[in-house]
Amino acid sequence: MIICDDCLNVLKKIESDTIDMVYLDPPFFSQKVQCMKASNGVEYKFSDIWENKGEYLKYMKFRIQEIKKALKKTGSIFLHCDNSASHNLRIILDEVFGEENFRSEIIWTYKRWSNAKKGLMPGHQTIFFYSKTSDFKFNTIYHEYSPTTNIDQILQERIRNGNGKVSYKYDEIGNIVLAKEKKGVPMSDVWEIPFLNPKAKERTGYPTQKPIELLEKIIEISTNEGDCILDPFCGSGTALVAAKMLNRRYIGIDKSPSAVELCHQRLEAPIKTESRLLRVGADAYRTKTDEELAILNMLECDVVQRNKGIDGFLKKFYLGAPVAVKIQKPYESFAEAIDLLNHAGKRKKCSFTVLIRTLEGLVDSEILVPSNMIVLDELKLQLGVKLSKYDKKIMQR
Amino acid sequence: MIICDDCLNVLKKIESDTIDMVYLDPPFFSQKVQCMKASNGVEYKFSDIWENKGEYLKYMKFRIQEIKKALKKTGSIFLHCDNSASHNLRIILDEVFGEENFRSEIIWTYKRWSNAKKGLMPGHQTIFFYSKTSDFKFNTIYHEYSPTTNIDQILQERIRNGNGKVSYKYDEIGNIVLAKEKKGVPMSDVWEIPFLNPKAKERTGYPTQKPIELLEKIIEISTNEGDCILDPFCGSGTALVAAKMLNRRYIGIDKSPSAVELCHQRLEAPIKTESRLLRVGADAYRTKTDEELAILNMLECDVVQRNKGIDGFLKKFYLGAPVAVKIQKPYESFAEAIDLLNHAGKRKKCSFTVLIRTLEGLVDSEILVPSNMIVLDELKLQLGVKLSKYDKKIMQR
DNA sequence: ATTCTTCCTGAATCTTTAA
DNA sequence: TTTAAAGATTCAGGAAGAA
Numbered sequence A, B: 001m002i003i004c005d006d007c008l009n010v011l012k013k014i015e016s017d018t019i020d021m022v023y024l025d026p027p028f029f030s031q032k033v034q035c036m037k038a039s040n041g042v043e044y045k046f047s048d049i050w051e052n053k054g055e056y057l058k059y060m061k062f063r064i065q066e067i068k069k070a071l072k073k074t075g076s077i078f079l080h081c082d083n084s085a086s087h088n089l090r091i092i093l094d095e096v097f098g099e100e101n102f103r104s105e106i107i108w109t110y111k112r113w114s115n116a117k118k119g120l121m122p123g124h125q126t127i128f129f130y131s132k133t134s135d136f137k138f139n140t141i142y143h144e145y146s147p148t149t150n151i152d153q154i155l156q157e158r159i160r161n162g163n164g165k166v167s168y169k170y171d172e173i174g175n176i177v178l179a180k181e182k183k184g185v186p187m188s189d190v191w192e193i194p195f196l197n198p199k200a201k202e203r204t205g206y207p208t209q210k211p212i213e214l215l216e217k218i219i220e221i222s223t224n225e226g227d228c229i230l231d232p233f234c235g236s237g238t239a240l241v242a243a244k245m246l247n248r249r250y251i252g253i254d255k256s257p258s259a260v261e262l263c264h265q266r267l268e269a270p271i272k273t274e275s276r277l278l279r280v281g282a283d284a285y286r287t288k289t290d291e292e293l294a295i296l297n298m299l300e301c302d303v304v305q306r307n308k309g310i311d312g313f314l315k316k317f318y319l320g321a322p323v324a325v326k327i328q329k330p331y332e333s334f335a336e337a338i339d340l341l342n343h344a345g346k347r348k349k350c351s352f353t354v355l356i357r358t359l360e361g362l363v364d365s366e367i368l369v370p371s372n373m374i375v376l377d378e379l380k381l382q383l384g385v386k387l388s389k390y391d392k393k394i395m396q397r
Numbered sequence C: 001a002t003t004c005t006t007c008c009t010g011a012a013t014c015t016t017t018a019a
Numbered sequence D: 001t002t003t004a005a006a007g008a009t010t011c012a013g014g015a016a017g018a019a
Helices: A007-013 A053-070 A086-097 A151-155 A212-222 A238-245 A257-268 A276-280 A290-298 A334-347 A379-396 B007-013 B053-070 B086-097 B151-155 B212-222 B238-245 B257-268 B290-298 B334-347 B379-396
Strands: A002-004 A019-024 A032-037 A043-048 A071-081 A102-109 A124-131 A158-160 A166-168 A190-192 A228-231 A249-254 A301-303 A312-314 A323-327 A352-357 A373-377 B002-004 B019-024 B032-037 B043-048 B071-081 B102-109 B124-131 B158-160 B166-168 B190-192 B228-231 B249-254 B301-303 B312-314 B323-327 B352-357 B373-377
Touching: A002 A257, A007 A053, A007 A249, A019 A053, A019 A212, A043 A257, A053 A071, A053 A086, A071 A086, A071 A212, A086 A102, A086 A124, A086 B086, A102 B102, A212 A238, A228 A238, A238 A249, A238 A257, A249 A257, A290 A301, A290 A323, A290 B290, A290 B379, A323 A334, A334 A352, A334 A373, A352 B379, A373 A379, A373 B379, A379 B290, A379 B352, A379 B373, B002 B257, B007 B053, B007 B249, B019 B053, B019 B212, B043 B257, B053 B071, B053 B086, B071 B086, B071 B212, B086 B102, B086 B124, B212 B238, B228 B238, B238 B249, B238 B257, B249 B257, B290 B301, B290 B323, B323 B334, B334 B352, B334 B373, B373 B379
Parallel strands: A002 A249, A019 A071, A019 A228, A102 A190, A228 A249, A323 A352, A352 A373, B002 B249, B019 B071, B019 B228, B102 B190, B228 B249, B323 B352, B352 B373
Antiparallel strands: A032 A043, A071 A124, A102 A124, A158 A166, A301 A312, A312 A323, B032 B043, B071 B124, B102 B124, B158 B166, B301 B312, B312 B323
């Protein structure tokens, strides 16, 4: 169900103790008009300009009070905000829900396109998680153990001796005692989820749109199938889409008719872009071996991950243009490596290119090295060559 | 300088506008006695129990007010806290420093062992960064580009056409136009730094000890060499150790005599488990730089510590004897390096020795390289030589 | 001073081209 | 036809410049 109105009016009419979870993504107190034009030409906007902070906080407090009423005893609220007013909002949550019902300060972190600012790049938003009572619904999600974890710690039972020291437990015959099966690491309060990319198909053209991925996590930890979710600032309807996909009931409220219309459209054909980054992990993009990275580091390069011909660029330009660096791969002949680097270097308008030779084999005199390509032999290769010269000298004696 | 007293007393005596940066890691309002036993048997503890939150906040406000007075106009404060009272503390900071001087909410994230609590695992702490004025000192740290980044947009200049669409820029003949040199990505406000491993050497046994890497970052972005740093709750002195290693002056205050004693000990012989970030200051405390280790790794060496003449041995013997490898140090002349390696190599009965030259300077023809010593030039040195040859060619034209 | 406009950036996708 | 690599595109949001 989607309702077009100020959420305060609607919240007042909702029956008490009926909602399982409320997610709200209200204006952040950015003191700007959030505006965006969708590809179909529709312009979505909402004003986040306030007389002063007090006015904003009063507006929020009225709504948060009504939300508490609407929630079931086992229900919880997730308030999405950023550092413009997060501390003030949490004070309100403390007042309305009680400090003892604070559950978590969830940090949503992401990397985003940058801007040139004096200071640190903003890379997170905050979601406050409060419950109506201490008897709240919660589903623990387990993640895999981190690769650095010692597997012994997972499989073996541990024991605390008299001094308070912890050690592994052994039975009478000296065999290790296996711990009861562990499910993994419970999810932390820091969530790394890619920011909804400007090019993602999931984008609707509505400003400040949140990724479905984020809402799925919130819904999964706090509700079960069939539960009822309320989003009083539903905007493009991301929470409703996530709720529908996870078989939860939902109520969305927004005072903008165009937003409500967008929600209806979206719910009929929800698009969730699968984040390749999330699926394969950032490491899948990192294709360099440690040795290659060491060489690039020594030469003071920026590493390039998505180019067959180029492994990195010198941090400094040379003759006003970049210098591409390539390290010969084990499966590449010298001639192939030259070719790949030369082509890529030309496309990128490099003044010079640097090829690091890693494989032995006489440099065929017919192989032409371009005049602006510098070929260096990797240190181990140089050492091998020099040592073999001594070999020959000794043989001759 | 380390002072044993309640910081309020000391802060009142500090001259106004004299401190460049204040880092404080006060009690978090955990309502517990923080207690830990160090390996040497000394028990460190401090009480974090308060009558009520108001009392705690009053205590903090008095001190934050004095800190502001002590700071220079260009100075900043970093207040470390966790979600027990972070919102209340930020309200105080807003009051004392002004909302307009809020700079960042830094999130320190880490993965830690699970506790079986209902809810999300706490995995972060917060550091509020405020400056005294808008004219604050700040050093931007640049990181490498995300592995998903497309290098074209880094290298190519872009242009905005009439419709406001952005596309790559081409010159009259249709060639791409290069953008000016880029520095990398400015550091974000979310810092992933491993929680101090309980067994790490760095651990002194002081409760709530923070990793040195965290303090290094804070110090590097907000101060320059010679600046004065104040830590009014210095505890085990991590901030002071970091300050010392980065050549900053420091004032530490703690009301516990055992903490002050511990600080003195640590400052005399700082131990650092994680030293990747430091190059300048840390060299005094460790034997091999990352670059040296990379070279030794590439040559497939076993690394030797604490030997002036030898940095490593090839894993393989040559002519039935070990081969010693030395990398020329920044403070060694070529002749000195040869001498050191030659002597050490003879003592260890090496068949050959390998010297990696890292510094420019013509190889004096009078310098005699022993017949069983192989001299190789480090890659960056080779590249520099080759590029300067091109320079000369161009100059001659 | 205040508001408006334009510029700049790079993460992560989408689109096109090459194999 | 399918897949992978290379290239193109968009947006949030400060900064700098203009009105």
